[in-house]
Amino acid sequence: MEFIGKIFALAVAAIFVQNFVLMRFLGLCPYIGVSKKLDSALGMGMAVIFVMTMASSFTWLIQTHLLVPLKLEFLQTIAFILTIASLVQLVEMIIQKTAPALYKALGVFLPLITTNCAVLGVAILNINDELSFIESVFNGFFAGVGFTLVLLLMAGIRERLEKAEIPPSMKGMPIAMIVAGCMALAFLGFSGLKI
């Protein structure tokens, strides 16, 4: 029971209170770049959830069973980014061979994920917060869910913004930033939440 409570607390923290995009400023490039259409936002979100969960588990294992016993903690940054890059490549190849339909939906987003700072961010945060293996995996998954949630909200708003009357100099990126600011204001309301 205590375990479930802990996982629930992690979920609320990662999705709402400390949302990766709006509160921690991680993964902003895809958040602004891929939020023009609802369906591509969904594809990106799914790909990120998948990679973040995988990356969380792999980097945790590498840190605990490779870097710490060999006293190579200072190589953390290099080791993690290489793990993520090769993981993304591997996932891309596996999906391409086994599930062509899924590859068609996610394919274009996968290479972009290597440079999504949310993935490296969650890997490092798991280590800094001293989470256990199971907690890390869940944290990665929920962080991805939080990312997908705000990405979908943003895409929904931006599809409607297309038809709105906006001053020409605010079109595109600037108005997206303002919308993100309003969403961050709303998410600030969650910060009083304590479990």
Added chain:
Amino acid sequence: MNLFQEFTKGFVKENPVFIMALGLCPTLAVTSSVENAIGMGLAATFVLVFSNMIISLIKNLIPAKIRIPAYIVVIASFVTIVDMVMHAYFPAVHKNLGLFIPLIVVNCIILGRAEAFASKNNLTRSLVDGFGMGFGFTLALVVIGGIREVLGAGQFLGFNVLPETYKPMLVAILAPGAFLVMGLLMGLMNLKKNK
């Protein structure tokens, strides 16, 4: 383009943040005060200059297919150096920037310059480009950080600049303020460009 133009293009004309919208995550995350903005800007400049230097030196040795992983390893090595140096000599700034120092690895400005510039140009031009882009990035961070610190705390670099009667707009140094200030600044840049 002569060397001086190469150096100054990063300041306004091709500013990595305002014009090219690269490196948004650190830009928004660390600009709650000017001090942090300068710390982040200089750390990124250091990595940018040295990774540009190494990459322009070894560009002919790397096979085209694995060039991106090779660039990432070069960049990650310098990020590790910055991380350790800052931890040793500037512990306060290191603590404030926290997660965002290892995340310089995935800052798209650095990988972008490596791919778009250093891999095609000689050593001198790459160095000059690294300095120019680095200072342009720092400049943008200081501008955003300055606006947020003055509005949100009534201070600039820790000194009170506004009269006592000014009530700080706390929202400016919280997460939403980052998005709003960034959006308005981008809008202003567009307005100026369109005229």
